[in-house]
Amino acid sequence: MHRPIARFCLLALCLLATPLSAFASAPEALLRDLGRIAPALNSQALRHALAAMQCAVNHGAEPARRLAVIDYSLPSSQRRLWIFDLQRKRLLLQDYVAHGRKSGENFAQVFSNQLGSHKTSLGLFRTAESYRGKHGYSLRMDGLEPGLNDRARERAIVIHGAAYVTPNWVAKHGRLGRSLGCPAVRPEVARMVVDQLKGGQFLFAWHNDPRWQQHSAYLQCEPQRVADIVARQQRLPRS
Template identity: 55%
Template sequence: MVNSRRFLPTGLLAAVFAVLPLSSFAASLDDKLLSQLSEAAPKLDSTVLKTAFNASRCAVSNGVEMPQRLAVIDFSLPSSEERMWIFDLEKGQLVLRDLVAHGKNSGNFESTEFSNVEGSYQSSIGLFQARESYYGKHGYALRLDGLEPGINDHARQRAIVIHGADYVSDSWVSKYGRIGRSHGCPAVDNQVIRQVVDNLKGGQLVFKYYPDQEWLHSSGFLKCDNTTLAGKNLQKSG
């Protein structure tokens, strides 16, 4: 098992995927790979992982570029726990497990409220595509595009990004029993921000989970209902 906060070298899939049809992309996200990921991350709830995996498979089958890596954030866990996992989909391995913050208005120790509204200071759930890296007020960071209309598709205009923060650390957990909270961004420890960004930038998928029943029963990615997917948001990278 990979230790927390230790990254493994990853392979490149671009040359392979460039010659495969879209249907082959989706087929590569098969049950064997899901089983490998589950074994690699025994502390990640199997239902959460399966939900993230199926949403990703649905997205790929509807035109999203096949990711090399997948990040899963389980917001049903308290912020004192390492609740973010990053997987290498080529090797079926765990790359990282670490802390991640939720928005200040989503809850205190745990996150229970979510929003797609600018200025809400709440986190949003669902499937995202990690896009370009940049340097901003928080240093090295990563922009996210939400792929679910009405759920997270305002992420870019809300400036929901992955960035590093001093309040995301083991020392905060030791002192306060939780980490600090963001304005809605999934902030991570400054010690791992560069690795997180470099592993996810350029079109990788990020899935944020919470057992919100309305979302679970209405999300086009979770139902894989083509009639509920916003085609304009499902564009290939590059």
């Protein structure tokens, strides 16, 4: 065997032996820049959010202008929602966000993708269309992770404002009020959140639960599986 061919074959074998998740590592420069402007955000949560987003884009998803990250390992009494402008590398908001009433009290500990569970779902979402509903100006989302959050639209998991998401509620009850699984936000910021995130941005709901992380299609970044998910998701409304 000629030496150039031999070297090529060895390289190919090395690539095949490399874990797929290694190709979804977060872009280090962006990770560093966003970490600098959001020092309170768990570095692993941010790294996983960027890696999941990059995996989606690498396999056909349209790049987003903005990224929202929720760290559900934090208590609801803390500001655990971050919204980034990815183009300008700016932090647009750090604020409160509720979790599902069956997920836990102050801490979200149990997660579900099931209809009627009233629990929060984890993983990568793509935001879709804004609308006016019973909670006012709201934003629909599509879960991208099979078995983890892909029933979000069917479950009516949306971003909306809620009166139980306020510092006063925390002062009185020691936690925020809880939703039916929606990432509800303060009424004062609801319009801004919806307007900044509508139309095909990414939202990543994170927790330090290793069982969820091992089953996430985007953290594992399995090429064919992700490509199929992206193809299905691109047929959904974004306006």
